[in-house]
Amino acid sequence: MSAILEPLSSVCLLLGSFLLLTGALGFLRFADFYARLHACGVTETLATALIILGLMLQATDSALPQFKLLLILLFVLFSSPTASHALAKAAWNAGVRPRDRRGRRDIALPPGDR
Amino acid sequence: MELLVNIVLLILLVATAGALVVVRGLLASTMLTSVYGLLCASFFVTMDAVDVAFTEAAVGAGVSPLLLLLTVAAIGRGEPRPVGALPVLAIVLVPVTAALLIIGTLDMPPFGSPDAPAHTHVAPRYLQLSGEEIGIPNVVTSVLASYRAFDTLGEVLVIFTAGVAVLLILATPGQRGSARPRYVPDNHRDPHTILQIVSRILIPFILLFALYVQFHGEYGPGGGFQAGVIFASAIILYGLLYGLPTVCRVVRPAVVEWLSAVGVLIFGITGVFAMLSGRPFLDYSVFADDPVTAQHIGILVVELGVGITVASVITVIYYAFANQFETAES
Numbered sequence: 250m251s252a253i254l255e256p257l258s259s260v261c262l263l264l265g266s267f268l269l270l271t272g273a274l275g276f277l278r279f280a281d282f283y284a285r286l287h288a289c290g291v292t293e294t295l296a297t298a299l300i301i302l303g304l305m306l307q308a309t310d311s312a313l314p315q316f317k318l319l320l321i322l323l324f325v326l327f328s329s330p331t332a333s334h335a336l337a338k339a340a341w342n343a344g345v346r347p348r349d350r351r352g353r354r355d356i357a358l359p360p361g362d363r
Numbered sequence: 364m365e366l367l368v369n370i371v372l373l374i375l376l377v378a379t380a381g382a383l384v385v386v387r388g389l390l391a392s393t394m395l396t397s398v399y400g401l402l403c404a405s406f407f408v409t410m411d412a413v414d415v416a417f418t419e420a421a422v423g424a425g426v427s428p429l430l431l432l433l434t435v436a437a438i439g440r441g442e443p444r445p446v447g448a449l450p451v452l453a454i455v456l457v458p459v460t461a462a463l464l465i466i467g468t469l470d471m472p473p474f475g476s477p478d479a480p481a482h483t484h485v486a487p488r489y490l491q492l493s494g495e496e497i498g499i500p501n502v503v504t505s506v507l508a509s510y511r512a513f514d515t516l517g518e519v520l521v522i523f524t525a526g527v528a529v530l531l532i533l534a535t536p537g538q539r540g541s542a543r544p545r546y547v548p549d550n551h552r553d554p555h556t557i558l559q560i561v562s563r564i565l566i567p568f569i570l571l572f573a574l575y576v577q578f579h580g581e582y583g584p585g586g587g588f589q590a591g592v593i594f595a596s597a598i599i600l601y602g603l604l605y606g607l608p609t610v611c612r613v614v615r616p617a618v619v620e621w622l623s624a625v626g627v628l629i630f631g632i633t634g635v636f637a638m639l640s641g642r643p644f645l646d647y648s649v650f651a652d653d654p655v656t657a658q659h660i661g662i663l664v665v666e667l668g669v670g671i672t673v674a675s676v677i678t679v680i681y682y683a684f685a686n687q688f689e690t691a692e693s
Binding site: 324 | 557558561564565568
């Protein structure tokens, strides 16, 4: 049993770490606030889920740590996208608008918004 | 491996502290304070001080940046550049103080040394006899709520005093209590619909988790201090998303002010109860014939007092701060 679970757990942990790394890279390299938020907000949710899944696959004597990790996973799945949404909304309300690499506006804005 | 984690964490701590000094703008400073608290909590975990880490994560990374954010919202996020002459006195005094502090650490025993005064005085006795005398797995709780309960009573009184002080300073003249909301947020212009729905799902579980931390403190990391902060943070989350008038209808300011004193009184009366039976102050052995059961009851009651006081004082401070902000905005 552990011969299957151990490698599976490692794969999940490594994949999660790799995703976090890509998110950090995107956060440093992307052009404007929303692209950066997209880079780390999306990868973070999946990466955290993968890392928690990897930890859950580690063999233990009782099922209690797995249950606690499941609760943490559920909490992250709720809170992480909501936090990204709150950040994006706060930025939009504060007047931050999408821009491209040269600092120009990248998208057509809805009417009434300048 | 642990050394590597420690080095990385300490580098991040120093970098955050440096950024805190350099950065201008109060909002950025507040967020960096929160990051600093989270890093401290991680560092405490690597030192196996999970109870302290729990408190630091809840207070240092959670509630205190939140209160700072409310202050920033009330006074504006700009930080004026310093004007006038160089503060010569400060430039001289700060390095001298730092040098004295560093010289002071040279006399301290190395980290983890078994000869350190902290490990030679009463700690060995607590560690060896806690299982027999108190009978709970979490030695931190048995030290905090039984062996050193008098010190903990002092801490709870400090928290209560802080709440009273905030009320004395921030309560507007002519009004009784912490919050009399006059400003109603304009929900049509900017409804926080998604946040409101998600918080409505999560708040019951946050409250449940707070109760778990409160009553599981004997068996795992946690206890009254952490549970109180988590409980209050659920109330604050509700207040931030639904507005001060709504949360004041759910959790009345007058009741919370009253409860902040009730918690301290529960703690104190537990001690006096022992005195009335002719035992020393805070001696739990009066609660049951079996000494271990008596300790269990005493610890549960005392922790409940701590939890009630911490939760209500933080809520009171939040009400007082938020009331300032909403008065300033309207």
